[in-house]
Structures are given as structure tokens and as C-alpha cells.
Amino acid sequence: MRAALQRIFALARKELLALLRDPASRAVLIGPPIIQLVVFGYAATFDLKHVPFVVYNQDSGRPSRDLIARFAGAPSFDLLRVVHDQGELQKAIDDKSALMAMDIGPQFTSDIERGGTSHVQLIFDGRDSNTAAVAMGYAQAIVADFNQTELALRNGSPPATLLIDRAWFNPNLDSRWFIVPGICGILTLLVSMVSTGLSVAREREMGTFDQLLVTPMTPTEILLGKALPGFLVGTLEGTFIVLVAIFWFHVPFTGSVFALYLGFFVFLLATVGAGLMISSLAKTQQQGLLGVFLFMVPAIVLSGFSTPIANMPIAMQYVTLLNPLRYFLIILRRCFLEGADASLLWPQYWPLAVIGVVTMIAASRLFRSRLS
Secondary structure (H helix, E strand, C coil): CHHHHHHHHHHHHHHHHHHHHCHHHHHHHHHHHHHHHHHHHHHCCCCCCCEEEEEEECCCCHHHHHHHHHHHHCCCEEEEEECCCHHHHHHHHHCCCCCEEEEECCCHHHHHHCCCCCCEEEEECCCCHHHHHHHHHHHHHHHHHHHHHHHHHHHCCCCCCCCCCCCCCCCCCCHHHHHHHHHHHHHHHHHHHHHHHCHHHHHHHHCCHHHHHCCCCCHHHHHHHHHHHHHHHHHHHHHHHHHHHHHCCCCCCCCCHHHHHHHHHHHHHHHHHHHHHHHHHCCCHHHHHHHHHHHHHHHHHCCCCCCCHHHCCHHHHHHHHHCHHHHHHHHHHHHHHHCCCHHHCHHHHHHHHHHHHHHHHHHHHHHHHHHC
């Protein structure tokens, strides 16, 4: 047993040295994850910081000026200009200089003073439906606050509060708190699969695979020796990314460190197994890299990173049950935001463990079939 462990660790050490000494492998493992973390951390956001809008105000009363001032003073809205006819309003939307156009009718103030219902037309550029929907939500919140204020002025007292909104776990609804933990999972998947997906293929391409077969090591020992570097590299890179998320992007980590690293272990068991399966089938590193990305793209799309799984067709929801990234993203987000411990995450741990055991067994059998 001791001799077997020594052989496994010796092969793992050799794999790590091969990864670190090869400039191409080193660049793939270090450069892209850091670049993607910074780019996605700042660029991937569902928040709108800049909504340019134009106003066509046909009313000269105080309420209309107050409504315009509320939009102009909101952090997410920027008043581009005041236009003087419907043609200019339409042109601002057509040429994409404005995302929103506000049309206030000539009876706006008089309708309010009579206690009636006044109307404001808000026109959004729907060519980018997601951005338009978010901007519409912001605008509705401003109009609702304006309505409450006008009601208080007419009645002489503040209106009764019927509804108080409160967002648990993310009080400011900062989308970065949701996205950055997801990026941690995606980059850990990338690093662990690249480090293992090229290992056996690299041996074949360099002509050292036959030399490996004549060593005293069994196929299982060779497989474990090639799996260990994936665990180590994935854990180190994952730890680095988590620390960047906490101390650079200021995403709060409220959960259990043990729960997080138990999630890392079972997730890496699944991804390293999948990477070794791909590497056992590939004859060249180019084929191995292609196989890794053929696995990663559907895994990211079906993970719930950007599209909720509940919104997918029923057939696709069943397919996501085979995706290890689906479970790991839940672990990450619950550890970061919900303060979850290991006892609450067992529904995510055991599917990952099952996927990991199955992929490792499949990789072992594929590896043995390649030796025969």
C-alpha cells in the first residue's frame, strides 16, 4: 500500500511539474481565469447604471416638473435633452441615443388637481428586451413613489403604507453578489478540466505514454496519479477566486468554510473524472482541448448561471440533473449569501458525489480499454 501511494504521488508530482514547466499549459491555467474573473466581475451585471432618456413635456405645471426632476435625479437615469415634438421623441429612440422617452400630455397637472387620473407615456427601446425590462422596473418604482407623494399632498397627510419591500440575502439587489460566485464555479470547472483533459493526451502526443505503461504502476494508480494534480490545481485556483470575490469585489461570505470546501471536493471529483474521460478518448492535446470545451459550453448554459433552470423546458430541466456545475453553483451562492452549512447542502453534495464516482469509474474503464 505504501509503495502504491509513493508511485501515485510521484506521478502526480511529475504531472504538476509538466503543467508548470509547459508555457502553454501555464498560460491556460493562470492567465485566462484571472482575466475572465476581472472582465466578468465588472462587465457581467444585470444592473443598469446609465439609462439616457428624453422628455417631451406639453404641461407647464409643478407636478410634471417634479416628475421629470425625479427621473433626472435618479442614479440610473440621465436626462439627455428636452424635445419639442413627437418627431424628435421618435428619432431619439430610433437612433438609439435614448433608451427611454417620456411624453407628458398637456392635461397632466389639471387632471391631478381635479383628483383624477393623469397619464404619462413612457416609451422604451425594446430591441434589447432585458435592458428595457430592467429600465421599466426602475421607472415604475419612481412613478409609484411620485404617486404616493402626490396623494399625500392632496390629502394633507402621508398615505397609509400598504407594502414594504425587503430583499433577503441581498438587500441592495446587487447583481454582482449573484454573478461573482457563479464565476467562481465556472472558472474552477475550466481549470480542473483543462489540467486533466490534456494529461493522457499529452503523454500520447509526446510519445511518453508507452514508457508510462512499462512502469510498475497499475492502470488505477496511473489514473489516480493524473487525477491528483487536477484536485490540487482546482482547489488552489478556486481558493484564489473565492478570496478575490470576498476582498476585491466585496461579496459577503456568510456560510461555513467546511461546507464550501466539501463542495469543492465533490465538484472536483466530478469534473476531474469527466476530464480524464475526455483525455482517455483523445489522441492529441488539440482533441482533448476541443472535448473540454464541448463539455463546458452546455454545462455553463444548463447550470442556471444566467438563465433560471425553472424557466427551461421540462426536458432540459431533467438534463441539468447530470450537470455537476448546476449543484456547485447552488453550493457557492448559498455559502456566500445565505450562510448555509453542510447540513443544509446535502441535496447538492450527494448528486455531485454520485456523478464523480460514475465519471471516475468510466474514466478508469476507458483508460483500461485504451491499454488493451
